[in-house]
Amino acid sequence: MRVLLTGHQGYLGTVMAPVLAAAGHEVVGLDAGLFADCVLGPPPADPPGHRVDLRDVTAEHVADVDAVIHLAALSNDPLGSLAPELTYDINHHASVRLARLARDAGVRRFLYASTCSVYGAAGGADLVTEDAPLRPVTPYAESKVRVEDDLHALADGDFSPVFMRNATAFGYSPRLRADIVLNNLVGHALLSGEVLVLSDGTPWRPLVHAADIARAFAAALTAPREAVHDRAFNIGSEINNVTVAEIAEQVAEAVSGSKVVITGETGADPRSYRVDFSRFRAAAEGFDCEWTVKQGAVELADAYREFELTRDDFERRFTRLAVLRAASDSGAVDDTLRWRP
Ligand SMILES: NC(=O)c1ccc[n+]([C@@H]2O[C@H](COP(=O)([O-])OP(=O)(O)OC[C@H]3O[C@@H](n4cnc5c(N)ncnc54)[C@H](O)[C@@H]3O)[C@@H](O)[C@H]2O)c1
Secondary structure (H helix, E strand, C coil): CEEEEECCCCHHHHHHHHHHHHCCCEEEEEECCCCCCCCCCCCCCCCCEEECCHHHCCHHHHCCCCEEEECCCCCCHHHHHHCHHHHHHHHHHHHHHHHHHHHHCCCCEEEEEEEHHHHCCCCCCCEECCCCCCCCCCHHHHHHHHHHHHHHHHCECCEEEEEEEECEEECCCCCCCCCCHHHHHHHHHHHHCEEEECCCCCCECCEEEHHHHHHHHHHHHHCCHHHHCCCEEEECCHHHCCEHHHHHHHHHHHCCCCEEEECCCCCCCCCCCEECCHHHHHHCCCCCCCCCHHHHHHHHHHHHHHCCCCHHHHHHHCCHHHHHHHHHHCCCECCCCCECC
């Protein structure tokens, strides 16, 4: 298939592009390149791509494309809360526009990167299925719910949106993010000797390796239409349904000499959900995640050591919010986060 991969220069896109290529697909990227230089380790070999803002996409970008994988977004809760209106412009309106253009151009499958954050403060011991009520607690998560609703309305006999509700990602990507929980805790542990948990550690936070997300999207591309058409899927694995305290323990084991510090305060983030991932395993027969949290912590610690992660890079270069703030302060981007000419 010829696949348009938006967000191909992000954390997940940089891992996904080679997985799709290895599966035999022709990948064309599309990204504004906001984090293109946020690289840890050898520079990635990006597929050919369009350097364009999602809000400026035209019919040309979706011409001759069989499927779209849509990752491009302001990608986390703090970013969304910083500029809610931008989050809705980019994550919601521009995504729905892209989907309409794709449908009009005859694209048959549209895989949308949603998130388990749509379940919000689901709490409790029960596993959350895709049919659970959606309780987004941030503009970021709300934007994902709105896109799911609007794409659902576009589904028809020729156009199949698929809602991939990813757990929180972890693991090494050449375009690293250090602002997601496991990647962050491993960095703290190495740089300070402490695995610092700024809460009581009790929230459930299911995790999934970036490479497993990439394999899941590759599987969803070729799964039978009737198995995935207009359906939501939780992407992850029950073995990685962990509390933040458990994540911290795994990190302390992976980074020798580090110790867990749980501050015990009420965390700022009310999200807590344990998730059932069986629907996707059934739809994409043979799919299962390969990575455990422990393996990911070891992999990250090795990569951080090998590529000599510095505190400055950890706090600025690999933290999405800090990168955008710096680009805005320096005038590189305008107040709508578009590059200035
Ligand atoms: N990483 C996770 O834990 C996680 C979990 C669930 C869902 N997701 C979703 O997966 C997707 C990818 O996440 P990620 O971790 O790779 O994030 P990321 O921030 O690393 O990548 C997002 C990419 O989108 C691009 N982008 C942002 N705004 C754009 C715009 N206006 N025009 C064009 N490109 C733009 C950025 O340049 C970047 O390359 C996002 O939609 C995110 O919400 C991520």
